[in-house]
Amino acid sequence: MAKMKVIQVPKPKADFEIVEREIPEPGPGQIRIKVHACGVCHSDSVTKEGLFPNIQYPRVPGHEVVGVVDAIGASVLGWKVGQRVGVGWHGGNCGYCNSCRRGDAFACENLTAITGLTSDGGYGEYMIARSEAVALVPEGLSASDAAPLMCAGVTTFNALRNSGARPGDLVAVFGLGGLGHLGVQYAARLGFRTVGIARGKDKEALAKQLGAVGYIDNAVEDPAAALQKLGGAKVILATVTDAEAMAAAIGGLGTRGTFLVIGATGPFEINPLFLLLGSRSIKGWYSGTSIDSQDTMAFSALEGVRSMNEIFPFERAPEAYARMMSGQARFRAVITMPSA
Ligand SMILES: NC(=O)c1ccc[n+]([C@@H]2O[C@H](COP(=O)([O-])OP(=O)(O)OC[C@H]3O[C@@H](n4cnc5c(N)ncnc54)[C@H](OP(=O)(O)O)[C@@H]3O)[C@@H](O)[C@H]2O)c1
Numbered sequence: 001m002a003k004m005k006v007i008q009v010p011k012p013k014a015d016f017e018i019v020e021r022e023i024p025e026p027g028p029g030q031i032r033i034k035v036h037a038c039g040v041c042h043s044d045s046v047t048k049e050g051l052f053p054n055i056q057y058p059r060v061p062g063h064e065v066v067g068v069v070d071a072i073g074a075s076v077l078g079w080k081v082g083q084r085v086g087v088g089w090h091g092g093n094c095g096y097c098n099s100c101r102r103g104d105a106f107a108c109e110n111l112t113a114i115t116g117l118t119s120d121g122g123y124g125e126y127m128i129a130r131s132e133a134v135a136l137v138p139e140g141l142s143a144s145d146a147a148p149l150m151c152a153g154v155t156t157f158n159a160l161r162n163s164g165a166r167p168g169d170l171v172a173v174f175g176l177g178g179l180g181h182l183g184v185q186y187a188a189r190l191g192f193r194t195v196g197i198a199r200g201k202d203k204e205a206l207a208k209q210l211g212a213v214g215y216i217d218n219a220v221e222d223p224a225a226a227l228q229k230l231g232g233a234k235v236i237l238a239t240v241t242d243a244e245a246m247a248a249a250i251g252g253l254g255t256r257g258t259f260l261v262i263g264a265t266g267p268f269e270i271n272p273l274f275l276l277l278g279s280r281s282i283k284g285w286y287s288g289t290s291i292d293s294q295d296t297m298a299f300s301a302l303e304g305v306r307s308m309n310e311i312f313p314f315e316r317a318p319e320a321y322a323r324m325m326s327g328q329a330r331f332r333a334v335i336t337m338p339s340a
């Protein structure tokens with residue numbers, strides 16, 4: 001049996017390890033992907049740190065996967081060996097309880113629906129994906145261009161395009177990491193009056209280069225007051241990983257504004273009066289499906305939206321992950337395969 005290398009988490013909180021495994025065969029409804037690139041998302045920490053119950057280990061993380069179709073299982077229609085494809089966090093729908101089709105993969109009773117968490121992901125030379133979870137990658141996007149779009153891209157693009165904001169509306173993107181730096185580009189290209197919020201002065205020039213017309217340094221300025229000074233935000237896309245920081249920005253919403261919770265933080269307090277008196281809302285947004293990913297890639301190719309990547313060879317995935325977790329990655333760490 002031919003072998004492949006993968007980087008796995010042996011158990012929650014343990015160090016990554018590189019191991020050899022047999023190259024898996026795709027079962028019915030599945031596709032095998034020869035991985036070319038995989039983005040390193042903050043949500044990989046859910047796998048690495050064991051933040052979700054009932055997950056089986058060892059587990060190969062990685063849900064920003066781009067590669068080529070390498071083998072196709074029984075009853076798969078519409079895919080051909082050699083096509084360039086991507087897979088994101090949403091790993092498809094196994095048909096067991098249909099939670100995913102209702103838009104809540106975390107409720108999946110069969111735990112098959114999340115790439116790199118409930119099934120092995122893209123920190124490896126090959127991976128298996130359910131065919132309905134696979135998105136076609138357009139010409140014009142390289143593997144490392146496309147990989148971060150499979151989670152960071154689709155999550156921010158999909159959240160913004162469904163946010164109710166219209167061209168000219170004030171939209172704030174809070175947190176300028178992997179998701180946020182793409183969020184600023186999408187918000188600007190969608191015609192919103194885009195403001196970036198991050199801690200420190202050093203990201204201001206970048207936020208403006210990406211299309212923001214304003215920048216708020218939340219380390220020295222109250223982001224809620226600063227947004228109110230600008231008239232109040234129609235949408236705040238909150239990608240920060242810190243609950244306290246997130247809570248501090250909610251007061252920046254304008255009348256009928258929506259606070260979109262993207263970052264997976266701990267609990268925080270909200271003043272109900274602030275919400276009801278201005279008909280404001282707070283709403284979570286969960287990534288997207290493979291078709292949403294295709295839309296994201298098409299829009300990105302059309303509008304020149306690109307992730308700014310730090311590229312790491314496959315063996316250095318642990319370093320890429322550490323760099324992302326420490327906030328040093330500028331702005332997405334992406335691992336690439338030697339054979340790509
Ligand atoms: N909803 C979804 O479907 C979905 C999809 C993907 C990811 N996520 C979640 O989204 C979050 C972001 O992911 P990511 O991959 O973009 O992570 P990331 O690259 O690590 O970026 C997180 C950013 O948050 C910033 N931040 C943290 N605390 C802050 C504070 N107090 N003030 C200002 N900025 C602060 C960091 O700034 P510094 O650079 O200054 O440290 C960093 O730039 C994670 O919680 C991830 O799990 C959710």
Ligand SMILES: [Zn+2]
Nearest residue numbers: 041043151152
């Ligand atoms: Zn992700």
